[in-house]
Amino acid sequence: MTRITLLPRRQLGRTGLRVTPLCVGCAALGNMPETFSYEVAEEQALTTIRVFFESPINFLDLEIC
Structure with missing residues (x-):
């Protein structure tokens, strides 16, 4: 069971x-x-971002070039 705070x-x-x-x-x-x-392998970076989107955090410091 996942608990989100x-x-x-x-x-x-x-x-x-x-x-x-x-x-x-x-x-x-x-x-x-x-x-x-x-x-950082691409798949690891993508996994990290996917976990972020499932978290209660809504502040992502991302620069798109």
Whole structure:
């Protein structure tokens, strides 16, 4: 049985968005071994993101280039 705990939401600046106080950063999932000293396989990165979407966290730091 999976238990999901709701996290409080806070206003994000003046955006009107309400986000959880916990943010998941995704830079390390970009497979940049020269920056992070390790590699991340595509399937592992996708699994990590899928787990995020099933979590109570709604704040994802993701830069799309």
